[in-house]
Ligand SMILES: Nc1ncnc2c1ncn2[C@@H]1O[C@H](COP(=O)(O)OP(=O)(O)OP(=O)(O)O)[C@@H](O)[C@H]1O
C-alpha cells in the first residue's frame with residue numbers, strides 16, 4: 329500500500345513537483361529567515377562573545393542594552409574591586425566615534441577603549457589578522473576589524489577604484505590623526521558599524537565628553553565563587569548592576585527581541601513563507617487527489633476501507649513533507665554557504681529545522697485531511713461512469 | 715428469492731428530485747443464477763449500470779430488497795460492506811481503471827492486498843491469475859505500454875484473482891475492436907464462469923450476445939424480457955479442471 333501511495337504521488341509528476349515545491353518553499357523561507365534572524369540576534373551580544381575573559385559585565389543599573397547605558401566612574405570601579413569574590417575588575421569604554429577618511433567622508437565607528445593596564449577587552453592574539461595589538465601602546469593608534477576595513481572604510485584610489493583600509497593608513501577620529509596598526513576579526517555589530525580598538529586613555533583623549541568615565545566594568549571572580557552570588561553582592565554594594573556574560577548576552581538578546589521591530593519583520597517573512605507554501609502545496613495536493621479520484625473510487629469499490637484511503641493519503645503527505653523539508657533546508661543551507669564572508673549573519677540551528685519540519689508536516693497533513701474528506705464522500709459508483 | 719446468489723425484489727432507484735428526478739430503476743425483480751454468464755442489455759440510459767452498481771454493493775437502492783448470497787448489505791456497516799466487496803465482488807470496467815503507476819502484476823495483487831493478503835503472497839497469486847489470462851510474459855509491464863485488449867485481460871485477472879462470488883463487468887468490450895472484444899469474451903467464458911459464482915455482463919455490443927447463457931433486456935428502468943441462450947453452464951467437472959487449485 330505504501331508503494332501504491334508513493335508511485336501514485338510521484339507518477340503525477342507536475343502535481344508532485346508542485347506539492348514538493350510549495351513545501352520546500354515554506355521550509356526554505358522559514359529556515360532561511362529564521363537562520364538570519366538568529367544570526368542577527370547573536371550580533372547584539374557580539375562584543376560580549378568577543379571578550380571571553382570577562383566573566384561579569386557590570387553597568388549602570390539603567391542599562392537598556394549594550395549601546396544604551398550610563399557612565400561609571402573610578403570610585404565605583406574601586407567599590408567593585410572591594411566586593412568579596414571579585415578577583416579582578418577593569419574598565420571598558422565603549423563609544424561611537426566619527427571617523428573621517430582622507431576624502432572627507434564620515435563613518436561612525438564603534439570604538440572599544442580597553443583597560444591600559446591589563447589589555448582586557450583588546451583583540452585576542454588569535455583574532456589578529458595583521459599587525460599586533462601590542463602596537464596600540466603608542467598614542468594615536470587603532471586596530472580596525474577586517475570587515476569594516478574592507479567595506480565601510482575603503483580607501484579611494486586615484487584611478488577611481490578603491491582598496492581595503494590597511495596597516496599604516498590613517499583615519500581622523502574626532503579630528504585627531506590616528507594610525508591603523510592592526511586588523512582583527514570581530515563579530516559584526518547589529519548596525520554593521522566597523523569596530524575599532526584602542527587604549528582607554530587614548531580614547532578618552534580624543535573623546536573629551538567622556539570626562540575620564542567609562543561605561544562597563546569587566547570582572548573576573550575568584551576560583552570557586554558562585555558568579556550569580558558575586559553579581560548580587562556587587563549590585564548590593566555598589567548600586568551598579570552586574571550580570572554574568574551569559575545573562576548579559578541574554579539581556580541584550582531579549583531587549584532586541586521585545587523592543588525592536590526585528591522579530592516582527594522576520595515573523596512576517598516566516599509567516600509569508602508558511603502561508604504561501606501552504607497555499608501552493610495544499611491547492612496542488614487537493615488537485616492531485618481530485619485528478620486521481622477515479623483510482624481512489626476503484627480502490628473504494630474494490631473494498632478498500634476508509635482507513636486504507638487515509639493511510640494512502642498519510643503516506644503521500646509525509647513523503648511530500650520529508651522531501652519538501654530536505655530540499656527546503658538544503659536550499660537554506662546552500663544560501664547560508666553563499667553568505668559566508670558577507671554582512672549577513674546566518675545561524676541554521678537544529679531547533680529551526682525541527683520547527684520547519686513541524687510546519688511542513690502540519691501543512692501536508694492538513695492538506696491530506698482536507699482531501700480525505702472529499703475522498704470519504706467520493707461515490708464509488710463513479711467507477712462505472714465514463 | 716431462495717437459493718439464488720443474486721436476488722432483487724421491487725428495487726427502485728431514483729436520481730435527483732421533483733421535476734429533475736431520473737427514475738433509473740422502476741421496480742426490478744431479478745434472480746441471477748451461479749455458474750453462467752448473465753448478460754444485461756438495453757438502450758443507453760435504461761439503467762443497466764445503475765442496476766449492476768447496486769448488485770456490486772457500491773450503490774444503495776431507494777426501495778426494494780437486494781440479497782447477495784442471502785446477505786442484505788443494508789444491514790452491514792460501511793466498513794463491513796467494504797469488506798464484503800473485497801472478499802466477494804470483482805469488477806471489470808469499460809475503461810479498465812488500472813492504476814497507471816503500478817505494474818500489471820501489482821495491479822492484480824492490489825485486489826488481494828486490499829483484502830489483507832501480504833504483498834509477497836499476493837504477488838505470487840497475481841502471477842498465476844495473469845497466466846490464466848495469457849499475460850504471464852507481461853508481469854512487469856506498465857498499463858500504458860499495453861494495448862486495450864491486454865489491459866482488459868489484466869483487469870479480468872484483477873477481478874477474479876480473489877475468486878469472488880459476484881463478478882460484474884460493465885461494457886468490457888466496448889472500447890475494443892471486434893477481434894479483441896471476442897478474445898475478452900472468450901477469456902471470460904473460459905475462466906470467469908464458475909459454479910457458485912454469479913457473472914453479470916452489461917453490454918451494448920450485440921456481437922457478444924453469443925457468449926452468454928441468459929440475456930435480460932432492460933428498458934426505461936424495467937426488465938422487459940429474459941431470454942435463455944444456447945450456451946449452457948459448463949459441466950462442473952470442466953469448470954473444476956480449469957480451477958483445480960483455486961478453492962471456492
Ligand atoms: N449519479 C447520477 N446522478 C444523476 N443521474 C444519474 C446518475 N447515474 C445515472 N443517472 C441517470 O440514470 C439513468 C440510468 O443511467 P445508467 O447509467 O444506469 O444507464 P445505462 O443503461 O448504463 O446507460 P449507458 O448504456 O449509456 O451506460 C440515466 O438517465 C442516467 O442519466
Ligand SMILES: [Mg+2]
Pocket residue numbers: 762763764884
Ligand atoms: Mg452504463
